[in-house]
Amino acid sequence: MSPRISFITLGVHNLTTMRDFYVQTFDWTPFKESDSIVFFQLNGFILGLFPADELAADIGITNDGDGFKRMSLAMNFKSTEEVDQAFNNLIAKGARSITAPEAVFWGGYRGYIADIEDNYWELCFNPFVTLDDEGNVINHQ
Numbered sequence: 397m398s399p400r401i402s403f404i405t406l407g408v409h410n411l412t413t414m415r416d417f418y419v420q421t422f423d424w425t426p427f428k429e430s431d432s433i434v435f436f437q438l439n440g441f442i443l444g445l446f447p448a449d450e451l452a453a454d455i456g457i458t459n460d461g462d463g464f465k466r467m468s469l470a471m472n473f474k475s476t477e478e479v480d481q482a483f484n485n486l487i488a489k490g491a492r493s494i495t496a497p498e499a500v501f502w503g504g505y506r507g508y509i510a511d512i513e514d515n516y517w518e519l520c521f522n523p524f525v526t527l528d529d530e531g532n533v534i535n536h537q
Contacts, residue, residue, distance in 0.1 A: 401441050404469065407448035407459070408513055414445050417512050421489040439530045468508070470518040474527055476505040479519050483507045491517075 408414040415434045418424050428435045434445040452459035473479050479497050486509050487493050494516060497507030506520040526535035 403442045403444055405444035405446050405451060406513075406515055407451035408445050409448055410513075411445055411447055414511065414513060417490065418443075418445070421486055421491050421511075439532050465515070468516040468518050470520055472520050472522055472525055472527060472531065472533065474521070476521050479505055479507065479521050483509065483519050486517075486519075 406414075411432070411434065415426065415429065418434075418436060419426070424436045426434050427437045432447065432450065436443045446454075449459050471482070473482060476497070483493075483497050491509040491511060494508035494510050495506075497505060497519065499505050503524070504520055504522045506518050509517050509519065511517070525533050528534045
């Protein structure tokens with residue numbers, strides 16, 4: 397099987413509020429939405445927002461956990477300046493600052509923000525990754 401991700405689906409507590417957050421804060425436009433799901437086309441895959449209880453039921457599990465979800469999402473940029481610009485823009489629009497952008501021990505530069513339901517986003521410059529014009533990873537060391 398070839399390595400790939402087609403969809404990332406976040407189980408959310410309030411679909412309308414989360415939809416509005418990504419539209420207003422990230423400036424993303426849904427390509428499909430209904431009362432039960434919202435889809436955003438990203439670079440090479442789709443981000444879905446789906447009510448947490450319904451997502452758990454779809455998986456066949458009980459939605460009884462909360463707190464840290466043991467994952468983060470990441471957006472890579474071509475420079476530290478782009479990271480700073482994106483970070484400041486998102487904070488100004490309502491994202492919550494978790495860790496301000498900073499140089500990290502492995503040679504990169506990153507900061508973390510959270511959306512309004514505590515999904516963590518890493519905004520990162522990784523000098524070992526090459527991005528195309530759309531932000532897709534095309535080469536890594």
